[in-house]
Amino acid sequence: MGMFTEITEHFMAEEVKVFRSLTSPFPLRVIWALRLKGVEFDIICEDLFNKSPLLLQYNPVEKKVPVLLHNGKAICESLVILEYIEETWKQTPLLPEDPYQKANARFWAKFSDEKVFHSIKWGVLLKDGKEQEEGILATLQNLD
Ligand SMILES: N[C@@H](CCC(=O)N[C@@H](CS)C(=O)NCC(=O)O)C(=O)O
Missing domain, CATH: 3.40.30.10 (Glutaredoxin)
Structure with a gap:
């Protein structure tokens, strides 16, 4: 059985x-x-x-x-x-093995959620005119 x-x-x-x-x-x-x-x-x-x-x-x-x-x-x-x-699914690991590099990868994933996505959505997509220009600048700074 x-x-x-x-x-x-x-x-x-x-x-x-x-x-x-x-x-x-x-x-x-x-x-x-x-x-x-x-x-x-x-x-x-x-x-x-x-x-x-x-x-x-x-x-x-x-x-x-x-x-x-x-x-x-x-x-x-x-x-x-x-x-x-x-x-x-263990094949083709997404994260590096080294704990420090792993922490770095997690840092950037969190950064992209909290800073990059936030500034694209609230500063660029949902704004226009001067405010949007400022949002684009802020987003570019986050991506720099
Ligand atoms: N923190 C979530 C964000 C997911 C998210 O914001 N999904 C949006 C689409 S971009 C959604 O489903 N929105 C529907 C709603 O807010 O009602 C994740 O990383 O999965």
Whole structure:
């Protein structure tokens, strides 16, 4: 019986689904990571103005994309999902092995979330005129 379970599990196709939207940058992290690791996955494309019941079910707290669905388990938050992917599929590591370099990679991921994305969204995309020019300058400084 134990052996039978193992064999069926071995041949059972894995369920890997990524909830994304066409314009959102955060799900791209997840999609690129899965592609780098050679993991097959399906895409569920969300309309963020009319979210599906599935998205609300799998990410009831933030109701945002991306969500990774792995064999029925939902994981939310792009950087948390990347850690899950790294620990689940060990091939082609995303992070360097050295703890200091790893810390550096995590620093820049956090920086891009908190500084770069923030200044692009609030300083450039949602502004116009003079304010937008200032936002572009601030964004370029963050990218320098
Ligand atoms: N910190 C989140 C940000 C995700 C996020 O902001 N997703 C946006 C699209 S860019 C979203 O789903 N927004 C829908 C909403 O706010 O209702 C992550 O890294 O996953």
